Amino acid sequence: MKMNRIILFLFAFSLCACFDDKGNYEYHEVAEITIENIPEVVEVLGNSDHIVVKPKIVSSLEGEIGADNTNFEFGYRIEKKSGGVMVSGQRWVDLNPSKTLELDTLAAFVADTYIGWFTVTDKRSGIQASATFDIKVSSPTYEGWMVLCDEGEEERVRMDMISVISAERIIPAYDLLAPLGLPDLKYAKGIGFYPNLFASPNDVIYVMTGEGTYKLDRETFKTDVSWDINNIDFIIPPADERVVCYTSVNNSSTAGALACFCVTDAGNAYAQVLGSAGAAFEYPVNTSERGKAPEYKVAPYVGVSMARPGNASTALLYDTDNRRFVGWKYNYSDDDAMQTLTPLPDPENGLFSFKTGMELVHMESTRYSNGLVYAVLQDGGGRRRVYGINMSGNGFVQEVKYENMDAPDFDKATAFAFHSQFPYMFYAVGNKVYLHNLGTNTTYPMSTIALGEREVVTMLKFNLYRQCSLGQLNNQSEEFMARQYELMVASYNTDAPDNNGGKLGFYPVDGVNNTVTKRVEYDGFARIKDVVYRERR
Numbered sequence: 001m002k003m004n005r006i007i008l009f010l011f012a013f014s015l016c017a018c019f020d021d022k023g024n025y026e027y028h029e030v031a032e033i034t035i036e037n038i039p040e041v042v043e044v045l046g047n048s049d050h051i052v053v054k055p056k057i058v059s060s061l062e063g064e065i066g067a068d069n070t071n072f073e074f075g076y077r078i079e080k081k082s083g084g085v086m087v088s089g090q091r092w093v094d095l096n097p098s099k100t101l102e103l104d105t106l107a108a109f110v111a112d113t114y115i116g117w118f119t120v121t122d123k124r125s126g127i128q129a130s131a132t133f134d135i136k137v138s139s140p141t142y143e144g145w146m147v148l149c150d151e152g153e154e155e156r157v158r159m160d161m162i163s164v165i166s167a168e169r170i171i172p173a174y175d176l177l178a179p180l181g182l183p184d185l186k187y188a189k190g191i192g193f194y195p196n197l198f199a200s201p202n203d204v205i206y207v208m209t210g211e212g213t214y215k216l217d218r219e220t221f222k223t224d225v226s227w228d229i230n231n232i233d234f235i236i237p238p239a240d241e242r243v244v245c246y247t248s249v250n251n252s253s254t255a256g257a258l259a260c261f262c263v264t265d266a267g268n269a270y271a272q273v274l275g276s277a278g279a280a281f282e283y284p285v286n287t288s289e290r291g292k293a294p295e296y297k298v299a300p301y302v303g304v305s306m307a308r309p310g311n312a313s314t315a316l317l318y319d320t321d322n323r324r325f326v327g328w329k330y331n332y333s334d335d336d337a338m339q340t341l342t343p344l345p346d347p348e349n350g351l352f353s354f355k356t357g358m359e360l361v362h363m364e365s366t367r368y369s370n371g372l373v374y375a376v377l378q379d380g381g382g383r384r385r386v387y388g389i390n391m392s393g394n395g396f397v398q399e400v401k402y403e404n405m406d407a408p409d410f411d412k413a414t415a416f417a418f419h420s421q422f423p424y425m426f427y428a429v430g431n432k433v434y435l436h437n438l439g440t441n442t443t444y445p446m447s448t449i450a451l452g453e454r455e456v457v458t459m460l461k462f463n464l465y466r467q468c469s470l471g472q473l474n475n476q477s478e479e480f481m482a483r484q485y486e487l488m489v490a491s492y493n494t495d496a497p498d499n500n501g502g503k504l505g506f507y508p509v510d511g512v513n514n515t516v517t518k519r520v521e522y523d524g525f526a527r528i529k530d531v532v533y534r535e536r537r
Contacts, residue, residue: 025185032060033129041134044107044321048173051289053103067101111139140173141221155187181224185209188529192246213243215324241266245300290339296321301363305391324355351401368421428457430529459490490528
C-alpha cells in the first residue's frame with residue numbers, strides 16, 4: 001500500500017510539472033517547402049549559351065517565396081554526372097555565388113553531361129529542400145569559323161569561334177581553349193588545318209603561336225603540353241624554333257594530303273610526306289643535301305595549288321637570304337629528292353627572274369587559273385609588284401607579272417587577299433580596304449566596308465575549303481560553297497574599353513561591278529590574326 005501511494009504521488013507530481021512547463025515553450029508548425037518549374041534537362045552550347053533556371057518556391061505556411069525574402073537562401077551548383085573532378089581538384093562548382101533565386105550564367109564548361117543542384121534553405125530553421133536537373137553542354141567547336149586572336153597588350157593567344165550549330169543558328173563563342181588545356185601563350189601566328197582520312201578520320205588542327213604550336217583534338221579541341229607539335233610530328237624536335245606556318249600539298253587521293261609543310265620562326269622549312277605509317281617531319285629541307293645543316297632561311301609562306309586533287313604535287317617557298325624562289329617537288333623515284341628545296345631556274349623568255357632580289361611581303365595560294373600562287377614583292381625603293389606562278393601540272397610556270405600598278409598606298413598595305421574566281425587583289429591600309437582589278441589595273445575604294453576612325457584592319461582573307469581541293473564536300477548547298485569566295489575582313493577598334501574590340505565581316509564579291517556587299521558581321525573578338533573554317537563531312 002505504501003508503495004502504491006508513492007507511485008501515485010510521483011505520477012501527480014509529474015503531471016503537474018507538465019502542466020507548469022506548457023507555458024514555457026512556443027510550438028511552431030514546420031513549413032513544407034516545394035520547388036516547381038525546375039526543368040528536367042537544360043541543353044546549352046558551351047561558352048556561348050547561358051544556363052537559365054527560374055524556379056518557383058512555395059512554403060506551406062507563407063505561400064510563394066519571392067527572391068527578396070531575406071529569410072531564405074538559394075544555391076546552385078554543378079558537377080559531372082559521370083563523376084570526377086570539375087576544376088582545380090574540386091568535384092563541383094558554385095554556379096551562383098550571389099545566392100539569387102533565379103540562375104542566369106554562361107555555360108563555361110566543356111562538352112559533357114552534368115547534374116545541376118538547386119537548394120533553398122530557411123535560414124530560421126535550417127530546413128532545406130533541393131531539386132536536381134541535367135545540364136547537357138554541347139561543343140561549339142563542331143563546325144564553324146575558328147578565330148585566332150591576340151588579346152590585350154600582352155597579346156595572349158585566344159581562340160574564339162563562330163559556331164555553326166545549324167543553317168539557322170550561327171553564334172559566336174569566345175575564349176574556347178582556356179578551359180581545354182592550351183598553355184598560357186602569347187603572339188598568335190595562325191591556324192593549321194587539313195582534313196585527313198588516311199587510316200581513320202583524323203583531321204589535323206594546329207594553333208601556331210610565338211611561344212609554341214599545339215595540336216587540338218579534332219572533336220573536343222582539348223590539348224595540353226604533350227600535344228606540342230615537337231612531340232607529335234617531329235622525329236628530331238627542332239631546338240629554339242617555333243612553327244609559324246603550316247599547310248598541306250594536294251594529293252591525287254581524296255583521302256588526304258600528299259604532304260604537309262611547316263616553316264619555323266628561325267626560317268627553316270620541314271616536309272612531312274603522308275599516307276604511310278610513321279610519317280613525320282625530319283631534317284630541314286632548306287638545304288641542298290638531305291641531312292645537312294640549313295643553308296639559307298625561308299619566308300613564313302608556302303605556296304600550293306588549291307585546285308582539284310592530283311593537279312600538282314609541288315610547293316613554292318622563298319629564300320629570304322638570297323631573295324629568290326625555291327621549290328619542292330614530290331619525286332616518286334627518289335625518296336631523298338623530296339626532302340630538299342631547289343632554287344628555281346629561270347625559263348627562256350620568262351616574265352621575270354625567279355631570283356628577284358626583292359623582299360617577299362606576302363604570298364597566297366588560290367584556285368584562280370587552276371592553281372595560281374600570287375606573290376607581293378617589294379624592291380629596295382619601296383615599290384611593290386605582284387608576280388603570279390602557276391602550280392598546276394607539277395611545275396612552276398610564270399603566268400603573270402603586274403608592275404607599275406595604279407594602286408593608291410599599295411606600298412603601305414598591311415593585309416592582302418586574292419580572289420580565286422576573279423583577277424582581284426584586295427589590300428588594306430589602316431581602316432581602308434581597296435579592290436584592285438589586276439586585269440584592268442584599276443583600283444576601287446571599298447566604301448561598303450565602312451570602318452570607324454579608330455578601327456584598323458588586322459586581316460583580309462578568303463577561306464578556301466580544303467576538302468574541295470581533295471574532291472570532297474560535294475553534297476553541300478550552293479550557299480555554303482559560295483562562302484569560301486566571300487572576303488573576310490577582320491578589324492579592331494583601338495578605343496574598345498576592354499579586349500573585345502574585334503569584328504569579322506563577310507562580304508560577297510561582285511565580279512562584274514568590282515564591288516562587295518556585307519552579308520553579316522560578328523563582334524566581341526580580340527585582335528584577329530587568322531580565321532579558318534572547321535569543315536565537317
